[in-house]
Amino acid sequence: MNQTYIFEKTNKRGLNEDDVVNLLNSKREEVNQLMEIANHKRESNIITYSKNMFIPVTEICRNACGYCIFKKSPANPDAIILKDKKDIIVKLKESEKYGCKEALLTFGEEADSDKVVQKELKKKGYVSIVEYVYDICENILNETELLPHTNGGVFEYEDLKALHEVNVSMGMMIENSSERLMHTIAHENSPGKDPGLRLEAIANAGKLKIPYTTGILIGIGETKEEIAKSLMDIQKLQNKYGHIQELIVQNFRSKKGTPMENYPEPSLLDMIRTVSVSKLLFNDLSIQVPPNLNYETNQVFLLCGGDDWGGISPLTKDYVNPEASWPQIKQLKLLTNECGYEFKERLAIYDKYINSNYLNDNLLNKTLKMRNKLR
Numbered sequence: 001m002n003q004t005y006i007f008e009k010t011n012k013r014g015l016n017e018d019d020v021v022n023l024l025n026s027k028r029e030e031v032n033q034l035m036e037i038a039n040h041k042r043e044s045n046i047i048t049y050s051k052n053m054f055i056p057v058t059e060i061c062r063n064a065c066g067y068c069i070f071k072k073s074p075a076n077p078d079a080i081i082l083k084d085k086k087d088i089i090v091k092l093k094e095s096e097k098y099g100c101k102e103a104l105l106t107f108g109e110e111a112d113s114d115k116v117v118q119k120e121l122k123k124k125g126y127v128s129i130v131e132y133v134y135d136i137c138e139n140i141l142n143e144t145e146l147l148p149h150t151n152g153g154v155f156e157y158e159d160l161k162a163l164h165e166v167n168v169s170m171g172m173m174i175e176n177s178s179e180r181l182m183h184t185i186a187h188e189n190s191p192g193k194d195p196g197l198r199l200e201a202i203a204n205a206g207k208l209k210i211p212y213t214t215g216i217l218i219g220i221g222e223t224k225e226e227i228a229k230s231l232m233d234i235q236k237l238q239n240k241y242g243h244i245q246e247l248i249v250q251n252f253r254s255k256k257g258t259p260m261e262n263y264p265e266p267s268l269l270d271m272i273r274t275v276s277v278s279k280l281l282f283n284d285l286s287i288q289v290p291p292n293l294n295y296e297t298n299q300v301f302l303l304c305g306g307d308d309w310g311g312i313s314p315l316t317k318d319y320v321n322p323e324a325s326w327p328q329i330k331q332l333k334l335l336t337n338e339c340g341y342e343f344k345e346r347l348a349i350y351d352k353y354i355n356s357n358y359l360n361d362n363l364l365n366k367t368l369k370m371r372n373k374l375r
């Protein structure tokens with residue numbers, strides 16, 4: 001492979017899928033070269049993070065991903081069926097004292113297809129989970145300063161349209177756009193991980209001008225070709241709609257008690273190559289690598305184009321990866337500065353999208369007020 005040729009291409013016509021596969025297979029000094037070129041693609045020397053509160057609205061989910069520990073059975077007495085709205089507001093008010101600015105609502109997909117959830121919704125006076133989430137977000141906006149970001153899997157067009165009114169941004173990982181994975185341990189019991197459905201949802205978010213977070217999950221049995229295809233699929237959507245504000249490159253972490261508990265985690269080299277290639281393909285958006293999933297190695301990603309740590313919570317755990325605690329914000333600042341970069345807090349919506357094309361008047365006003373609080 002002529003690596004130099006490929007790098008010249010990144011500046012001219014752009015990389016094609018075969019180029020991406022080649023880069024994902026880089027070895028020896030090619031890897032150093034790949035990292036260096038990716039790192040030169042960054043548009044600033046600022047590394048960002050968002051101070052958030054994690055709200056698991058429901059742990060019930062229609063899917064059963066082989067890697068997931070978040071989803072609970074409705075029969076499990078400890079499962080969160082529906083988190084109480086009042087409790088959420090109380091907790092968020094408390095979080096304001098710690099400077100939290102993002103209310104991250106992450107929950108199981110289409111939980112209202114389950115009878116137990118249906119009953120609970122009815123008891124509270126709601127007909128669907130989307131109606132409940134909408135109401136929670138509206139309350140958050142009316143009673144706190146925090147800005148809602150909803151990440152609850154696939155939503156239909158009309159539901160996205162409604163949630164757009166009360167969210168400054170939304171998100172959903174594509175995971176991987178390979179149909180093949182629907183027949184493997186990762187996604188065989190997860191109809192909602194159908195790549196067609198997920199790509200359509202991201203396209204709908206684009207049509208609706210919802211600032212959007214998506215990303216890929218590395219190490220769930222995919223091939224390099226499938227990673228390349230997933231990144232190209234996201235790039236196509238971004239070229240068409242331009243609503244994707246950040247791309248998460250998340251590494252699979254095995255969890256005890258899940259079908260994939262003995263599955264190998266991706267290597268550091270694979271993560272380095274994927275983060276680097278992502279920066280080459282998406283140099284105008286943030287590449288987020290969660291620091292709690294790479295506690296020992298997270299500085300490396302700053303040296304290959306990574307420029308965002310994602311949501312960090314001073315008060316709540318990462319319910320998706322409960323074993324992986326957040327580094328202290330102070331510690332993260334030291335790690336960032338040591339690499340020669342500036343450490344800066346951001347909102348759940350990136351500056352480029354803070355305008356009336358993407359936000360209604362109420363959300364725009366609240367966002368501008370919150371932006372003034374960033375130091």
Ligand SMILES: O=c1nc2n(C[C@H](O)[C@H](O)[C@H](O)CO)c3cc(O)ccc3cc-2c(=O)[nH]1
Pocket residue numbers: 050052054102104149150151169170171172173213214246248288309310311312318319320321347348349
């Ligand atoms: O704490 C977490 N936050 C996750 N976040 C939140 C993220 O860390 C930040 O809050 C966003 O970057 C806000 O812009 C996600 C947001 C999405 O839209 C899609 C996927 C994720 C995944 C996680 C996750 O696994 N753990």
Ligand SMILES: C[C@H]1O[C@@H](n2cnc3c(N)ncnc32)[C@H](O)[C@@H]1O
Pocket residue numbers: 067068069172173175216217250251252253254255320321
């Ligand atoms: C919220 C996001 O978290 C990711 N996710 C779910 N389970 C795991 C795991 N075991 N390791 C790493 N990431 C995971 C998925 O990509 C999901 O979309």
Ligand code: MET
Pocket residue numbers: 061070106107108109151152153154172173320
């Ligand atoms: C708790 S996982 C994140 C939200 C959703 N269930 C998804 O997988 O997309």
Ligand code: SF4
Pocket residue numbers: 061062063064065068069070071107108109153190192
């Ligand atoms: S990763 Fe999301 S969609 Fe998959 S089982 Fe867990 S909660 Fe459900």
